Amino acid sequence: MLKTTIINLLLFCWASISCVQAQELSPPTADNDAPQSIEQQVQDLKKEVIALNRDLFILEEDLLFPSSTQLVVYVAMDMGSYFKLDAVELKIDDETVSQYLYTQRQVSALYRGGVQRLYIGNISQGDHQISAFFTGIGPQDRPYKRAVSGTFNKDSDAKALQLNIVDSSSKQQPEFTLTEL
Known part of the structure; x- marks a missing residue:
């Protein structure tokens, strides 16, 4: 209406x-x-x-998306020497809520410091499980699929989470983290 x-x-x-x-x-x-x-x-x-x-x-x-039920999930990347992002799948409480396939231009924007809003939606208050699956090309140009998961508590305020892809020079591999904003 x-x-x-x-x-x-x-x-x-x-x-x-x-x-x-x-x-x-x-x-x-x-x-x-x-x-x-x-x-x-x-x-x-x-x-x-x-x-x-x-x-x-x-x-x-x-x-x-009232603030009492709003959840926003962002994706951010660091340099990207060890990982070339192709796609992200996001699950909340074992339900797929977002799937995104990136273009070269979008990945380039993320490398330059851009942040993408992957998901905005409504969830109930309480504890929730979140999982993100990253697909792309990893070290030595091999197909690479990794996941990051965690739990968070949704209270009466809006909740923002960020999925980070960061190069680890010591391990020479990408690291995937989840942070609350």
């Missing part, structure tokens, strides 16, 4: 912009400033629609 309301509101805004643009195409009157003021009105309407869209997105996220 919320999505229908949002879509109807956005369609109304775009229809309003289209009407203003159609008026702009009509021949100008004796006043030469009229087309410029209509153009300014169109620009102002576009800015308002963008601001409204941002506010609606935030509202939708708050309604769909």
Whole structure:
């Protein structure tokens, strides 16, 4: 129902912009400033629609994922000399909640310090088990699949976890860790 309301509101805004643009195409009157003021009105309407869209997105996220049940899981990488990431599978309480296949461009962004939001969802309060399975190319260009798992306690506040892939120079292998943010 919320999505229908949002879509109807956005369609109304775009229809309003289209009407203003159609008026702009009509021949100008004796006043030469009229087309410029209509153009300014169109620009102002576009800015308002963008601001409204941002506010609606935030509202939708708050309604769909209230902080009392919200869990967010991120993925971050270090240099990546010993591991080339291909895919991640995330399980919470033995249920697969996310599977992600990475492009070379996305992996490159992670190497440069980017952080990807792998999962956002709702879970009940209490203790939970999380497992992440990483697939890629490991040392000596061999297929590599490793997992990291842990437990966490979800309380009444939003919970954020981060899956880290870090090169271990001493072991010459990647290490996979789970940290609470």
